[in-house]
Amino acid sequence: MTENSLADVLAIAAHRDDVEQTCGGTLLRMRALGLRTAILDLTQGEAGTRGTAEDRAAEAAESARILGVSWRQALDIPDGRVENTYENRLKIVAALRAVRPRVVILPYWAGRHPDHYTSSTLGYEACFFSGLAKVDTGTRPHRPFKIIYASLYADVRPSFVVDITPYIEDRHRSLMAYKSQYADQSQGSGLFVPEGEIRERTFSTARHYGLLAGVRYAEPFVQKEIGLVDDLTLIPVQSI
Ligand SMILES: [Zn+2]
Numbered sequence: 001m002t003e004n005s006l007a008d009v010l011a012i013a014a015h016r017d018d019v020e021q022t023c024g025g026t027l028l029r030m031r032a033l034g035l036r037t038a039i040l041d042l043t044q045g046e047a048g049t050r051g052t053a054e055d056r057a058a059e060a061a062e063s064a065r066i067l068g069v070s071w072r073q074a075l076d077i078p079d080g081r082v083e084n085t086y087e088n089r090l091k092i093v094a095a096l097r098a099v100r101p102r103v104v105i106l107p108y109w110a111g112r113h114p115d116h117y118t119s120s121t122l123g124y125e126a127c128f129f130s131g132l133a134k135v136d137t138g139t140r141p142h143r144p145f146k147i148i149y150a151s152l153y154a155d156v157r158p159s160f161v162v163d164i165t166p167y168i169e170d171r172h173r174s175l176m177a178y179k180s181q182y183a184d185q186s187q188g189s190g191l192f193v194p195e196g197e198i199r200e201r202t203f204s205t206a207r208h209y210g211l212l213a214g215v216r217y218a219e220p221f222v223q224k225e226i227g228l229v230d231d232l233t234l235i236p237v238q239s240i
Contacts, residue, residue, distance in 0.1 A: 006070065009103045009104075010040060012119065014115035016059070017181060021152065022152040028164065031067070056180065081115075082114070084118055089122060093126050093137055094139065096142055096144065097141065103148065106150070108154040130142055151220045151222045163216075163218050168216075175198065
């Protein structure tokens with residue numbers, strides 16, 4: 001943990017509940033290791049079919065409590081219109097310089113929803129800008145050491161997975177904190193996954209990624225850098 005840092009790991013995503021779905025179990029695991037975790041949501045969810053931005057703020061706070069994160073904020077970038085602009089980069093830079101994380105988790109850079117893949121590029125460029133002294137936000141520059149990409153929404157082969165087996169139930173509870181999105185109700189019922197089905201979907205996805213590494217439940221990540229090995233006898237995941 002670096003000096004004045006508010007968290008060791010910061011997860012950035014477009015929408016409230018994206019972090020819960022793609023890396024909530026990983027945040028729980030890092031918390032259990034004694035690391036401090038944080039979440040930056042880029043939008044406030046005002047474009048959602050169900051619930052208001054205020055409902056979702058209360059739900060996000062409850063979810064943050066379940067995940068044990070030490071810091072969570074939502075920016076005011078319009079929901080459904082996440083764009084890679086200088087102004088939006090500066091908003092994220094201000095958050096990065098306040099939290100000063102060693103590791104940043106970003107969404108994967110390709111996918112179906114434009115807000116998701118745009119957040120990936122926007123987040124990466126903000127991490128770069130955050131390290132530049134001439135980008136003046138009135139706070140000291142900070143560049144994260146490591147950027148990894150949460151790839152659960154994307155159908156790509158992960159670089160590695162994180163075993164979330166002990167945390168899968170708490171991750172599910174954090175997602176269910178978004179009652180306006182997942183509680184069974186008639187409004188938008190054609191668009192939303194029923195409460196009973198979300199559990200089966202999320203658990204089976206976690207099981208799929210767990211099987212790739214010989215554990216029960218896992219979350220997938222991609223890193224752009226190559227892996228570096230010290231002791232060959234300590235490389236995990238059995239080959240045959
Ligand atoms: Zn989303």
